[in-house]
Amino acid sequence: MSDGSGTESLFTYGTLQLPEVQLDTFGHRVEGADEVLSGYRLEWTDVADERVAQLSGLDRHPILRRTDDPNDRVFGRVLHLTPEELDAADEYEVSLYRRAAVVLLSGIRAWVYVAA
Structure with a gap:
């Protein structure tokens, strides 16, 4: 989300x-x-995209699932990107993910990639 x-x-x-x-x-x-997102939990998924797996060095990647339970929390980081960089992030993410708008624990509105 634009700041x-x-x-x-x-x-x-x-x-x-x-x-x-x-x-x-x-x-x-x-x-x-550093930031926190509540109401989601972290799971792991297989990534079949060879380029993404090779780049990250991982064949399993974390993925968020919405729970709406405020006790479920995911710790991460907020990056401030240009619109072009956000488009590049969209291209990096595979079809297992979709971009969604969220409000972080601090009140910051942000985009996040969640399970599609």
Whole structure:
């Protein structure tokens, strides 16, 4: 979600935090701030996309499932991306994920990739 400065806030909890994934996806490292998302739980899923698995070094990736239970919390980081960088993140994510709008524990509105 746009923060009014022309950037989009993206809550990341997995491979988009890895330096090699950021360099390939955005062309540079992106600093972020620690954040928490409540009402979701972290699970793991197989990723068949060879490029994504090779880039991350993992054949299983974390994925979020909505529970609406405020006791379920996922810890991650908020990245501030340009609209073009957010498009690049969309391209990196495989069809198992979809982008959704959320409100983080701090009150920040952000995008996040959740189970499709």
